[in-house]
Amino acid sequence: MGTLLLIALTATFINNFVVVQFLGICPFLGVSKDTKSAFGMGVAVTFIMTLTCLITYPIYTSILVPLGLEYLEIIVFIFVIASLVQMIESVLKKFSPTLYNSMGIYLPLITTNCAVLGVAELVIDVGTAEALGLASMGLLNSVAYGFFGGIGFLISIVIMSGLREKLKNAPFNKHLKGFPIAMITATFIAMAFYVFSMISL
Amino acid sequence: MKQYVKPITVMLSIILLCGGLLAILSDLLFVTQEERINRAINKIYSGEDVKLEQTIDLSTVDMTEFNDLGVIKACYKLSNDDYLVLSTGKKGYSNGTVTTYVAIDINLKVRNVVEDSYTGQTLMAKLSGLYQSFIGKSATQSQEDISEIVTGATKSANAASNSVYVALQLVSLVIGG
Amino acid sequence: MGKLKKIASDGLIFSNPTLRLVLGTCPTLALTTAASNGIGMGLAVTFVLICSNVLISLLKNVIPNTVRIPAFILIIATFVTVVKLVMDKFLPDLYSSLGVYLPLIVVNCIILGRAESFAFKNPVFDSALDGLFMGLGFTGAMTLMGAVREILSNGSIFDISIWNANSFSIGFFGSSAGAFLTYGLFIAIFNYVVNKIQKKLAKKEAK
């Protein structure tokens, strides 16, 4: 049980994908205008990150490594992620079109979301396993890492969207409206989360 | 049924084309380890004609003591009696690693250091100036001496200095032993 | 020729990928610690962007809509890996300074973004132009921000030190929170400049 808790803490806070490792910033800034679509994006990214780890980890460890085809890693991972995003797109178009419209271009951009590919590469890297004190990341641990990484993404994007909604009414220079003020908010979030990167469990 | 056939054939043809191209190219353009060593040698001893003489057998050397600082990948003896060590230093930024070629001469002084690769260092600062500062360091100095010379020791610089330190210890064991 | 001017002005100014569309933020934040990173990454992205735009606009009638995302990303990933292998073999020193950024290009939102919103709907020549100018816009923005952050954090530009880093250097701009701040201010300034240009153009048209 200890490792799962450890993974939960590292993936969600200490090694938070968005605010500590700075992966997946495009949707983090693009879709955080209002909390509803930010939450939708967060759930979609969490779902894809979990599924990605579930599929890419066994493919890498049981097919690519024994046959010595490590150089295919990028192609296979990206193809799996892209297929998952394509499925998510048709599901969302059917079941919640409003969320689909509010995500717009940022839905296909989940494929190039550095956080998703980042987690796929992180779970197969022997360094992460060592950091968690394991010989190698089992399937369960890597899926847990993907899930809690997604939760970390969800938390930070919802915090960001809450702040940005509050900022809509704040009086500041016209040119700072939109992305600039989002960036400056992100600066403060990054500073706040900096403390997490200091903790080493 | 027809509208299924087209996507499948398109996807199959694209992935096979891409995969095939990659497989052939990765075979053709494969850079052998030996070629990488020659590149490192050319970089370190740009003028002199230095060849790779012999690969040192590392099984006899006990390096577990320095395991948390760094790991030795390989060690080679060169024609001008220098040693070339491929070592990976740990504890970099967000626990990433830095792998370097360290050239060490017969009286255990660092001749030059060349960077090979690094992992996990998303915010790797440009460390070109750093490697020159390791030249002249000797095996007798402690780990703190080596890492303190790194001005503004960012975490990734720690990993680089660890890799140099571990390489020095290895050569001293190899020569001493 | 109006089309060329429109694509050029779009790519460089009006819809500059980094400062107006705010795409490709991960490499921008991570790599603008030094101006030389900016140029290296920018040129690599420009090359891959042109090639993938051309190939995707060539195949746009072949690729069905249902599987367009995997198809696009496969083409982009193959290009990047080919560039990486060729560079590793024939240009080792350029590869050592640029090598770590190449896999990052695969996850660069600009390339898939442009493929999805431009290349998939426009003819080949326009897509190539769009790729070129979008790439140059990205390179320009990256280099500018890299220069500013490099000057402020370690007092040098293109690794030529202007003043001694120990006497005056704001470490904050080297850190990641500093990256956000610089990026935000850059976008604000760029918006201000572009609004001014647009007002002038609107007035000219109104006459």
Add this chain to the structure above:
Amino acid sequence: MNLLLKPINWSSFGLVLVILAVLALVFTILILLINKFCTVEEDPRISEVAENLSGANCGGCGFAGCSDFAKALVEGRADINACSATSKENKQNIATILGATVNDTEPMMAVVKCAGDLDASKVKFDYIGLSTCQAKNATLGGDKVCSKGCLGCGDCAVACSFEGIKINNGVAFACPSECTACGSCIKACPKQIITLIPKRAKIYVACSSECKGKDVINACKVGCIGCGLCAKNCPQGAIEMVNNLAVINYDKCTGCGVCATKCPRKTIKTI
């Protein structure tokens, strides 16, 4: 070039092809299956109509956005004339697609019936709080002595997606060139002092206070005191006094501007 002489490891090449082929097959089939279950029977005309609409999502037509309005149009639940933000020829295109008719309604524009900026109007208390008209209006009806005065916090400007209304020195004013009369500012204003008048109009009454002259005088320097001079002097008799407030009948008004010159308080403004 000794490049080509290198032996290519054909077995691993075949292996790569097989693995990738299997991977591609599995995932493409999965995508297509999911796609089959999730096909949304969308009438192709909807995207065509959506293209012709202005795309400003201003909500003037009463729907959540242009795509919603387009869907409603195709399903006959909405009328194209409800949207004033789309240009005339686009409306014509949509009409041809749907076979509906476009009766060219008279182009309108929004206008703020208040001119009490910070210098002209007096305040009851110093308001410190969230700077939105909604919030200000909720605290004792706003800080202005005049209960119908514009609060100047720009809820209307925020609501407008055409930058057709701006705040200048504490009072809102509409720019006739940008305004498309979509009406979102009218909904956003808590004081309900923005109305639509014909675009061809030359003058409008910049006040909506129905108090007696005496109260208006100690509330605002530019409020209409209901003296009726404009009504008496209007050659077309287009102005009548309703509850101490001048109301212009734009059918009769020829925009001669006599009333504006006669108005002692300069409440009647020319556009």
